[in-house]
Amino acid sequence: MTDVETAVAASTVDLHKTYGSGDSEVRALDGVTLDLHAGQFTAVMGPSGSGKSTLMHCLAALNAPTSGKAVVDGVDLSTLNDTRLTTLRRERIGFVFQAFNLIPTLTARENILLPLSLAGRRPDEAWFDTVIDAVGLRDRLGHRPSELSGGQQQRVACARALVSKPRIVFADEPTGNLDSTSSGEILAFLRRSVDEFGQTVVMVTHDAVAASYCDRVVFLADGRVVDELADPDREQVLEHMAALQSAAMNLVD
Amino acid sequence: MLRLTLRNLLARKVRLVMSALAIVLGVAFLSGVLIFSHGLSNTFDNIIKGSTPDAVVRPIGTESFGQSAPSTLTVTPADVSRLADLPEVAAADGSVDGTGLFLLDGAGKLVGGQGAPTLAFNHAGSVNMLGEPILELRDGRWPEQPEEVLLDHNAADRGGYHVGDQVRVIAPNGDLSRTLSLVGTADFNGGGTAGAVLVIFSTPGAQQMFLGGRDAFTSVNLTAADGVSQARLVAAAKTVLPDGFTAVTGDTVVDQSQDAIGQFLGVISTFLLVFAIIAVIVGGFIIVNTFSILVAQRTRELALVRALGASRRQVTGSVLIEALVTGLVATTVGVALGLALARGLAALFRQFGLDIAASSLTLTPRTIVLSYVVGVLVTLVAAYLPARRAAKVPPVAAMRADLVPKERSLRRRTLIGAVVLLLGAAIAVAGLFDPPGNDAAWIGVGAVLWILTVAAISAALGHPVLVVCRSVFRRLFGTPGQLAGENALRDPRRTGATASALMIGLALVSLIGVLAASLNSSVDDLVDEQFNADFVVQSVAFTPFSTGVGDKLEHVPGVGIMSRQQFLAAKLGGVDGSSTFIAANDDRFSRIYDLDVRSGRTTLQPGEAFVSKDAADKHHWRVGSRFTLSFPGGGTLTPTVVGVIEPSQVAGQINISLDDLESVGVQRQDSSVSIRLAQGADAATVQRALAKVVEPLPIVNVQDKDDFRDSVRGQVNQLLYMIYGLLALAIVIAVIGIVNTLGLSVLERTRELGLLRAIGLTRRQLRRMVTLESVAIAVLGAVLGMVLGLVFGVLLRQALSDDLTSLGLPLGQLVVFLVIAVVVGVLAAVIPAVRASRLDVLRAIATE
């Protein structure tokens, strides 16, 4: 029992999120129940507008669900006020967004250490070194974001997400703006963080190649979990996506 | 294009309201001052016109409302009837004007305070040039008996008196403290008395009070017979005038009075206007800044419009139209607010005893036109630079992700600025080495150059200050502090421009502070050096008082030497010469005061004078020179200069012998009585005894050296605080500028703020971050302003070193200013910080 609980880094129970009301009502999430296992690299996939980002935001304490429960590291998010939520994000959650991840006035190093310094915590130097070496940024630490390439910027964002040793890292299309080489570097790094450091990572992606780096793929459509795959490879992912696509087509017909 | 402009206006209404507010306040102050000045001169015009008859017979060289000393010359009832018998004269009313009488309220306090004068005269039933009675009875009846008196009804109200009450007054001579019975109140024809207290006697009553009971008059009011012009009336009157008297037309009296009052009112109006102009200029700075930011934020949109085919001129025009609408709306609101402000100013001046009728505070076409011209013009001029920059946005910018900041032009600007700064410094320093013209003016030009240049290159100059702010914030407040510092540094132009508005205010405040501190310390030095009396007895408002006071003081046990001094106005040269203040000292003056003599001596025999170095320089006098002084009634003196002294607090510019004064027919009064203790007398005991003598006279008090110094300092400080109060408006406007810039910056950084919130910046930390950025801007403005103010304060003091002999630095005040700047920063950040912390994190992240 205890083992099972610790094995779940975050979970949702019957999560609903509705925008608007009446005719313009949009059910972004329509009853999502999902466990995200610790030490796993999970991909969330689905057509545009299927609710992937909404799900992430609800799990990451950035958005409040209309109903249902979101639990991170054993804490029910609905019980926390804004300050506690902020602290939770700072200490137990790491983020990588698609773009605009960094504060332009701070150096790479300062950006990486930002969650820690906001909390007034000292970085664990050894861990910092490990992370920096893993993303290969040692010689770029003094640079400002405007002096870094897009791929380097995303690597800085990844390093920042990991440096506070969060319980779970959420990445919303982290490679969406990158070429395949840079994407590969980022994905390899996330993979390594799961394998070597035991990190839990959840990533939204549209890219079957990216999904193939993961341990598990969850498919969303119309705000619901419709399918999932364990230890996927690229072909499997593409098949499933095609199936989803045609299901959607049939629905339209 | 026009529709696009108007849509823009609406879309940015909050921003525009904020920047318009800067103009609103500036224009409100300007129009308020104009309305107030107009009301002020209106009030006095009414008074003058309402109280002036067709012609007046009066001693040669006197002017109503002028500051001429009261003459002892009088006319007899026979003279009056000779005038009355002239066919051109319908009525000749002998009038008795008295000075040195004061009305006290029930508690023994002076009615009317120290501002407006107390005017005492007889009820002669004269009519003014319009044929209206000068006074109209309101309550009770006119005084008939010597012990009866009538007050203007405002004075009665202020004193808390009703008809039938016993009224307390200070008489000019004899038994100083008296009570009279109030038999009536009257309205003054001119509308209000501007705060002056009118005390009306019967003719015998006034003669008893002011002329020792002689049946005589100090002047005669003439009313022309039907169809007789003022000129003919005067010509006729001149044929029967006694010696020493002249007749002047009512029109001349009105002109002279308006001139005299106009000068005084002009000083007040100009003084206020200076601050209004400063406020408008600061408002202009804020407009420049707001429009620059708005244009910068719209670069992409403007580029798109250009790419779609809009010409440069159209883009400039659209920004200017935006400014025009802003200026028009802001000015309209400002003028309306100005009316309220004028009322406020009037209420403030009422505190000082200057009562302005609310009905005269009206909008004149001139005020309206001037306000609109200034308000709209300043807005347009201020928006022109940003508008030109907007037009320069190349169409390709629509396609580029972000525009590269123009580092080069900043460097060029800084370079040019440095050159101008050097130029300004050279001009200012030249002011110290006796250049042609006014030293202070040179320094003033240098100061204006510096202020404008520093404002223009504040981006570069501010850098070190901001870097210090950043590291202090970082140490004190951790990462939010550092982020705030970085934010202040990221757009140095914007931070600098915003800070400049505050800089102007603080530069002026510190400059004035240095001058005031120097004045105080110079006064201290002078008092230490020259206050050789043990006590000085003076009236609070420097109004002269009865010689009876001195007579009593002289007999207080313990008084060793007592010297009397009378300050008065006389004309230099003939009767038409320029009016100047002189001091007349008795022969004991030089025994008490050890003046700093340049040449000659300060002991005066009749027919001798000593003068200050300034007066000597101005009139080219040396020991042995002679000059002529004319007094009311035509008396003249031609004293010989026997000494030249350094500037002095206790002596006048021109000092003559008191004995001479008595011989030229000036009414003797004392302005200052100095007392040296007798050998072995106890100072405290004597002071108590002296105070007891002047106790019934609330206008006169006994001061020792410390009291004297404090009273002079008190006057300096009163003026200082008034100036600070007026400059506060410029600072309020600067605060609006900070609010505006911060608001725009927060808007611009929505995404970044969202990111910070997502990765763990709490609301509180976010508010602190915005607040600290605001504090950084405010501190930058304060530091730049204080440095400028200090530099030019010191230079100006040097240029004025003849009067400001010692330099004083208001270090304590500077610290207070810095603290105030921090508070200002915190206050300015309240709204932007709250708005930033209310940002929806998700929305912020999602912003495209």
Ligand SMILES: Nc1ncnc2c1ncn2[C@@H]1O[C@H](COP(=O)(O)OP(=O)(O)OP(=O)(O)O)[C@@H](O)[C@H]1O
């Ligand atoms: N703030 C909002 N207000 C109204 N509707 C919203 C809002 N945010 C999201 N939605 C709607 O909710 C649904 C889910 O949006 P979401 O952003 O989660 O989709 P997504 O799966 O991340 O899509 P994409 O792959 O394009 O990023 C969409 O239909 C979207 O229009």
Ligand SMILES: [Mg+2]
């Ligand atoms: Mg999405």
